Amino acid sequence: xxxxxxxxxxxxxxxxxxxxxxxxxxxxxxxxPWDREQTHLSIRxxxxxxxxxxxxxIDAGDDAMMCEELGDVLLQVVFHxxxxxxxxxxxxGDVLETLCNKLITRHPHVFGEATAQNTEEALxxxxxxxxxxxxxxxxxx
Numbered sequence: 014x015x016x017x018x019x020x021x022x023x024x025x026x027x028x029x030x031x032x033x034x035x036x037x038x039x040x041x042x043x044x045x046p047w048d049r050e051q052t053h054l055s056i057r058x059x060x061x062x063x064x065x066x067x068x069x070x071i072d073a074g075d076d077a078m079m080c081e082e083l084g085d086v087l088l089q090v091v092f093h094x095x096x097x098x099x100x101x102x103x104x105x106g107d108v109l110e111t112l113c114n115k116l117i118t119r120h121p122h123v124f125g126e127a128t129a130q131n132t133e134e135a136l137x138x139x140x141x142x143x144x145x146x147x148x149x150x151x152x153x154x
């Protein structure tokens with residue numbers, strides 16, 4: 014009965030929550046020795062390899078392979094964020110908030126008052142916002 018209840022709770026969790034739980038478990042003292050030992054530098058090559066495999070899947074037009082490789086790239090993102098959180102640097106929530114803010118500020122033609130009539134104008138807004146972010150970051154440094 015108890016195992017069925019736990020299985021039911023697991024089945025009801027959103028996939029994102031399952032992934033975060035699994036990563037935390039793998040990095041925990043009761044988890045995997047290899048996963049616990051990894052650092053940003055030690056898994057850097059894994060990220061490169063997974064991105065390359067994703068590009069191969071895209072080039073091949075292979076949806077099943079692309080789905081799998083997107084998952085592998087996402088694992089690398091979550092792995093790096095988990096390491097950073099353990100070090101007190103930032104969390105996966107910070108990564109998501111940063112990304113959401115970037116998407117909003119780089120699309121003033123969608124989330125602001127600007128108007129883009131075509132792809133070129135949309136890219137102009139993106140590049141302009143990106144340059145403004147870079148200038149602001151350099152000014153803060």
